[in-house]
Amino acid sequence: MKNLTLFAVFMLLVSSVFAQNHNGILGKWQNPSGEGRIEITKKGEKYYGTLYWLKQPNDENGQPKKDKKNPDETKRSRTIQGSQILEGFTAKENGLYDGGTIYDPKSGKTYSCKMTLKGDKLDIRGFVGLSLLGRTETWTRVK
Template identity: 85%
Template sequence: MKNLTLFVASILLACNIFAQDSKGIIGKWQNPSGEGRIEIKKVGEKYAGTLYWLKEPNDENGQPKKDKKNPDASKRTRTIQGSQILEGFTAKDNGVYEGGTIYDPKSGKTYSCKMTLKGDKLDIRGFVGLSLLGRTETWTRVE
C-alpha cells in the first residue's frame, strides 16, 4: 500500500512538472528590475522576444524612448518599446534554448544568449564568446 501511494504521488508530481512546462518559454516575462516585459513567441522554428512594455516608456521630454545607442544608425529612431530584443533561439532538451542573441537597448550591445526554463522562471544568460564569461538574470512569467 505504501509503495502504491508513493507511485501515485510520483505520477502526480511528474504530471504537474510537465504541465508547468507545456507552454515552454512562449509567453510574457518580466525582468528582475521590473523595468521591462518581454513577450516570447515562436517564429518559424526559432524563438524571438519583443520588449512590449516599459515601466518608463517616455524620455524626459515626454516622448517615447528611442534606440539611440543602437550601432545600426538606421535603427536609432525606432522606439525601444516594441523592439525585438531576443532572436534566433532553438529548443534543446530539458527546457534549454540556445543559439540566440539578446540586445540590450541601454548599452546598444548584442550578446550571445542561452535561456533555461525552470517552471515559471527563465534564466537568461548573456555572454561574449564563452558562456562562462557572462551574466545571468532570472525573469518571471507574467499573465
C-alpha cells in the first residue's frame, strides 16, 4: 500500500511538471521586426495567439488597419489589431507545439505552423504542405 501511495504521489508530481513545461509558451511575444506583439493563451488543451499590439495600428488615414486581404469577405472589415493569428496548437514534448495554423494579415494567407519554445525565444515555422517548405522566424518573450 505504501508503494502504491508513493507511486501515485510521484505520478502527480510528474504530470504537474509536464503541464508546467507545456504552459511555458503562455504569455506575450514580439515578432523579430518589432511590428507586432502576440499574446498566447490556452483554451481547453489548445493554444491560440492574438495580435494585441501593433507598432503602427492605423492606416494612412488615421483609421485602425483593417484585414483587407482576408480571403473571407466577412472578415475584411475587422481590425488587424485584436485578431487571432495563431489557432489550434497542441503541446507535444520537448517544447514543440504543432497541429495549428498561423494567419499572415499582410498577405491574407493562412499557413500550417509549428512552434518550438527555447527559453525566452519561440521559433515559429509557417509552411505549406511539408515543414521543409517553409520559413522560420524567432519571436522574443515580452517582459
